[in-house]
Amino acid sequence: MTDRMIKVNYLARVEGEGALKVRVRGGIVEAAELNIFEPPRFFEALLRGRAYTEAPDITARICGICPVAYQMSAVHAMEDALGVTVPEPIRVLRRLLYCGEWIESHALHVFLLHAPDFLGYENAVAMAKDHGEAVQRGLALKKAGNALVAAVGGREVHPVNVRVGGFYRAPRRRDLVALRDGLERARDVALWAVGWTGGFNFPDCERDYEFVALRHERDYPFSEGRIVSSRGLDIPVRDYPEHFEETHLPRTTALRSRIRERGAYLTGPMARYSLNHDRLSPVAREAAAGAGLGTTCANPYRSIVVRAVEALQACDEALRIIDGYEEPEAPAAELVVRADTGHGATEAPRGLLYHRYRLAPDGSIEAADIVPPTAQNQASIEEDLTRFIPDWLDMDDAALQWRCEQTVRNYDPCISCATHFLRLEMDRRP
Amino acid sequence: MRKPRLAVWKFASCDGCQLSLLDLEDELLAVADALDIAYFVEASRATAPGPYDLSLVEGSITTPHDAERIRAVRRKSRHLVTIGACATAGGIQALRNFADVREFAAAVYARPEYIDSLATSTPIAAHVPVDYELHGCPINKRQLLEVVSAFLAGRRPAVSSESVCMECKRRGNVCVMVAGGAACLGPVTHAGCGALCPACDRGCYGCYGPKETPNAPSLSHWLRGLGMDGRDLRRVYRTFNAGAEAFRQESDRHDG
Numbered sequence: 001m002t003d004r005m006i007k008v009n010y011l012a013r014v015e016g017e018g019a020l021k022v023r024v025r026g027g028i029v030e031a032a033e034l035n036i037f038e039p040p041r042f043f044e045a046l047l048r049g050r051a052y053t054e055a056p057d058i059t060a061r062i063c064g065i066c067p068v069a070y071q072m073s074a075v076h077a078m079e080d081a082l083g084v085t086v087p088e089p090i091r092v093l094r095r096l097l098y099c100g101e102w103i104e105s106h107a108l109h110v111f112l113l114h115a116p117d118f119l120g121y122e123n124a125v126a127m128a129k130d131h132g133e134a135v136q137r138g139l140a141l142k143k144a145g146n147a148l149v150a151a152v153g154g155r156e157v158h159p160v161n162v163r164v165g166g167f168y169r170a171p172r173r174r175d176l177v178a179l180r181d182g183l184e185r186a187r188d189v190a191l192w193a194v195g196w197t198g199g200f201n202f203p204d205c206e207r208d209y210e211f212v213a214l215r216h217e218r219d220y221p222f223s224e225g226r227i228v229s230s231r232g233l234d235i236p237v238r239d240y241p242e243h244f245e246e247t248h249l250p251r252t253t254a255l256r257s258r259i260r261e262r263g264a265y266l267t268g269p270m271a272r273y274s275l276n277h278d279r280l281s282p283v284a285r286e287a288a289a290g291a292g293l294g295t296t297c298a299n300p301y302r303s304i305v306v307r308a309v310e311a312l313q314a315c316d317e318a319l320r321i322i323d324g325y326e327e328p329e330a331p332a333a334e335l336v337v338r339a340d341t342g343h344g345a346t347e348a349p350r351g352l353l354y355h356r357y358r359l360a361p362d363g364s365i366e367a368a369d370i371v372p373p374t375a376q377n378q379a380s381i382e383e384d385l386t387r388f389i390p391d392w393l394d395m396d397d398a399a400l401q402w403r404c405e406q407t408v409r410n411y412d413p414c415i416s417c418a419t420h421f422l423r424l425e426m427d428r429r430p
Numbered sequence: 431m432r433k434p435r436l437a438v439w440k441f442a443s444c445d446g447c448q449l450s451l452l453d454l455e456d457e458l459l460a461v462a463d464a465l466d467i468a469y470f471v472e473a474s475r476a477t478a479p480g481p482y483d484l485s486l487v488e489g490s491i492t493t494p495h496d497a498e499r500i501r502a503v504r505r506k507s508r509h510l511v512t513i514g515a516c517a518t519a520g521g522i523q524a525l526r527n528f529a530d531v532r533e534f535a536a537a538v539y540a541r542p543e544y545i546d547s548l549a550t551s552t553p554i555a556a557h558v559p560v561d562y563e564l565h566g567c568p569i570n571k572r573q574l575l576e577v578v579s580a581f582l583a584g585r586r587p588a589v590s591s592e593s594v595c596m597e598c599k600r601r602g603n604v605c606v607m608v609a610g611g612a613a614c615l616g617p618v619t620h621a622g623c624g625a626l627c628p629a630c631d632r633g634c635y636g637c638y639g640p641k642e643t644p645n646a647p648s649l650s651h652w653l654r655g656l657g658m659d660g661r662d663l664r665r666v667y668r669t670f671n672a673g674a675e676a677f678r679q680e681s682d683r684h685d686g
Contacts, residue, residue, distance in 0.1 A: 039442040039492045040545060041523040045534035051665065057635065061522045061670065064446020064568060112452060112473065123474030125462040135459070143455040154630045155623070156453060157446040157568040158637070161630040168632040246540075331631075405475065414445075 004397070008405055018413070020404060022385060027393060032385035034378055034408060047368040052078050052337070052359055053164055059355070059370065060158045063414055065108070068101035068149060069348030071162040072223050073355040073370075078164040080238070081342025081359050082335055089328035090166040091224075096176075096321045097152040097159070098222040098346070099314040103145025103186065104156070105349035106269075106311040109412045110193060111138025114304050117406040118200040134196065137189045141311065144179075144186035148318060151175055166332030176322045183322070187315035191287055193308040198291025202301040203403075205388050209298060209380065210262060211271035214347055220279040220313055221272060223346040228275055229265065230296075238343040240354050244371070257376040264379035267351030268411065269306040270297050284313040300384055300410040307349075307412070337363040348373050350412045374413045381411055434483040434582055437469035439503050441489025441496050442523055442551060447514035448472055448488045450571040457575060464582065480506030484581050486574075490516040490551045490673075492523060497548070497557060504558035509581050512554045513574065515567035519639050520673030522567075524551040527673055553673065562587060565620045567637040567670040573622055590621050593641045594634050598625035606633050613653050615666060618644035618676070639671035646680035660685035 008020040018038065023031040043062055050058060055074040060067035072094060079086065086094075111134070112124040121127035128135040146156040152171055153159025161167050212233065216225035227243075228234045235243055245260050259265050274296035277285070288309045297306055339361040345354045351373025358367040384407055392400055438448050452458065452473060468478040485507035491497050504510055515521050526534050527550045535542035554560055564577050564587075573589055580587040590596075594616035598605070606628045607614040614633030616625070620641040627634045640646070650663050658666075667681035 039496060040535070040538070040547060041442055041492070041521075041551075042526060042531075042534040042538050043522075045529075045537040046522065046525040048537070054665070054669075058522060058669070061444050061446075061567065064444040064449050067444075067446070108449075108452065122476035123467075125459065125467065125474070126476075128459055128462075139455040139458065142453075146453060146455070154626050157449060160627050160632065160635075163632075167630075168627075169630045402475075 004393070004400075008401060018408075020408060022389060022404060024389065024393065027390060029386045029389045032382045032389065034381050034413075044368045044370060047357075047365050050365050052081070052357070052363045052365060055355075055357065055365065055368075056162050056164065057158070057160075062370070062372070064157050065414055066101060066105055066348045066350065066353075067158045068097055068153065068162075069346055069353050071159065072098060072346040073344040073348075073353045074357075075162065075164050075344070076223055076346060077342040077344030077355040077357050078359075079333075079342065080344060081340045081357060082164075082338060083340070084165065084333050084335055086166055086333045087328065089170075089326065090331075090333065092321055092325070093152060093167060093170065093328070095219075095222050096318055096325075097149060097162070099318040099321070100145050100148030100152065102314040102349050103190075103311050103318075104142050104149060105145070105412075106307040106314075107138055107142035107145060109349075110197060110304055110307050110311070111135060111142070113412070114406075114409050115197070115200075117402070117409060118197075118304070137192065141186050141189045141193070144182045144315070145311075147179055147182060151179055163332055165335050166328075166330075168331060170328050170331040173325055173327055176325055180319065180322060183315055183319050187312065187319065190308060190312035190315050191283070194287040194291045194305060194312055197305045197308050198293070200304070202299060203388070204299075205301060205384075206298045207300070207384065207387060209266040209271070210259065210264070211274050212259075212265045212267045212352060212376075213271040213275045214345065214352065215275055216279070218279070220276050220281075220317070221347050227345060227352070229259070230271075230275060231262065233259065237345045237354075240343060240345060241356070244354075244376075246371070246375070256379045257371060258379060264383055265376070266380045267373050267376050268303070269310055269349075270300065270303050271351070272347060273297055273306045273309065280309070280313055281316045283316055284309050287312055300407070303410050303412075337361070350374065350414055351377060372414065374411070377411050377413065381408055381413065384410070433464065433466040435468040435478070435481075436465040436578075437480070437482040437485045437503075437507065438472070439469075439485060439487045439489075440472070441487065441500065441517070441554070442492040443489030443514065443516040443521065445472065445488075446568040447517075447566075448486070450513075450569055450574050451486075453571050454575060461575075461578065465578075481508065482506060483508050484578065485510045486578075487512045487517050487554050488514055490520045490523060490553060491557055492548050492551045493546055494548065495546070500554060500557050509561045510554075510558070511562045511564060511577055511581065512560050513564045513569050515565065515637065515639060515670045516551075517554045518563045518565055518674075519671040520551040520553050522670050522672070524673035525668060526551055528668065551673065564589065565638045566622050570622050570624070591642045592621045593617055593644075594619045594621055594623065594625050594628075594638070597621045597623070598628045601625050601629060603628045606631060607652075607656075611656055613656055613658060613662075613666060615649070618646050618649050635666070635669060636677065637670045639674045640676035644676050646676055647683065650680060650684065
């Protein structure tokens with residue numbers, strides 16, 4: 001059997017609806033396509049004419065899994081347009097909020113969506129029958145992340161407390177201190193999870209990716225820094241459109257992100273880790289080394305370990321922020337409306353999320369452009385499949401299909417996010 | 431006894447409402463024990479064919495394909511409950527209902543001719559009979575647990591249809607509109623969130639949609655008194671529940 005077709009009509013354990021189509025002819029992968037059939041919602045169109053103040057609430061609705069990322073990219077882009085830098089206490093509070101989202105999103109992916117692939121279960125509920133303690137710990141970690149998002153943001157999904165310039169209301173110190181015990185337990189779980197996931201069996205699949213992530217002068221990156229890559233890119237966020245583009249491939253109708261000079265790249269936990277290993281806290285760095293990670297990671301199956309390391313980093317940083325927290329004098333910076341264009345890029349749990357807005361003199365949005373991480377990673381996902389599948393052709397169809405799905409899930413793809421950059425494979429053959 | 435079979439469906443949406451099910455960290459395994467989770471692709475690669483005792487439906491109808499798909503879901507569902515603003519009112523994507531969807535597609539996509547999208551985003555109840563609607567953008571996960579429990583027990587869910595103002599008063603918040611001069615949709619908005627926004631010193635922005643029998647024209651009068659003009663009023667009613675009848679009508683009364 002040399003001709004094989006793997007079709008997964010509904011990709012499970014990803015956020016949103018996508019399908020996978022792989023065509024193999026005589027041991028060669030002719031096509032590996034991740035199709036996204038999530039219906040488009042036209043966010044960039046409906047944002048036009050809205051007030052700049054509405055962008056954080058509206059763009060949060062692009063993704064219920066990582067709404068904080070959308071809010072953070074939106075507020076940074078708007079503040080760039082208005083020429084505002086927020087005071088240090090607000091900057092720190094934003095990091096705290098982002099820690100919460102990383103913890104809940106990484107816990108969701110590591111324990112409920114991805115670990116079942118490594119341990120051979122259809123889902124986390126089935127996995128819990130044999131690995132109950134692990135699933136319970138994962139849920140506790142996720143809960144601690146959600147509690148943090150709720151305490152700073154007002155609620156877990158689509159937080160209400162984020163505004164351009166800062167927050168509507170700064171959290172009280174006592175409300176944050178109350179989270180300490182839960183976060184300390186969460187840090188222990190994350191530390192354990194690094195070792196637990198590090199012990200999984202990983203296919204030997206390293207690739208020479210171009211990693212792209214933010215890099216900050218001091219911190220592991222959330223919302224600030226320059227956009228850098230493992231092949232020498234080093235640019236301020238506002239230069240993003242000059243170096244990245246969405247292109248049409250002749251074979252498909254797909255729009256894909258690529259670096260203009262070179263092509264596909266990878267964003268997300270592996271890229272952040274590999275470009276910012278020296279910015280990790282000591283506990284996260286030690287745990288990573290103990291789990292067999294080097295200073296970079298180029299095996300996409302090991303991304304589950306990197307997510308656990310980042311969850312640990314986020315728990316550790318959240319505790320440090322809470323210990324040093326003093327309520328700011330004002331919850332938000334003063335803003336003066338003006339006409340300009342602003343750019344923002346922050347690190348969503350699954351990768352770089354870029355926003356650009358052009359504002360009219362009255363603060364209305366004239367144009368919006370949003371590039372979500374899954375759109376940026378799609379070319380890498382398909383290249384992984386094309387590269388790895390030839391080694392797996394001795395598997396039966398069911399096993400090969402599962403392995404392909406797992407390969408897509410390495411990226412924690414958020415298809416709801418990617419959808420306003422529709423990647424549509426129109427096979428119009430009669 | 432056979433366990434009731436649960437299915438979770440997604441149409442045009444952000445995933446946030448079905449995520450609420452996974453966000454029930456303390457109850458998730460108990461729920462999975464009480465129910466047979468037969469179809470929930472966000473959580474499991476194993477799927478079982480219908481019929482299902484309870485279908486939770488997230489998202490709005492925006493494509494011809496989805497208009498067909500929801501009818502098929504209805505046929506194999508004994509109870510069908512819609513969850514969230516997209517499924518109950520069309521969601522933020524219903525802003526296309528006030529615009530030209532072809533122009534929207536051209537603004538976002540380089541090849542709009544490949545976009546097969548309906549001119550409107552409509553709630554599930556516009557297409558099939560719905561047994562219960564749970565409001566919110568996103569829904570409240572406690573209310574979701576109540577709805578699932580109620581359907582398992584064969585009773586109506588105990589979910590209040592009063593306004594956010596009532597929850598706000600019980601929470602002991604100082605009124606952000608009367609005392610703080612903030613625009614607040616609390617008087618016309620369906621309860622369920624627990625008055626989160628006033629607790630954060632901001633006005634309610636109506637993400638749970640209109641309450642039963644809201645008096646939106648009266649609220650608009652007061653909002654104008656705070657300095658809002660026609661465009662501001664149109665914006666506040668046209669967000670995540672722009673397609674809900676009371677908010678749509680009120681937004682149409684004001685000039686953009």
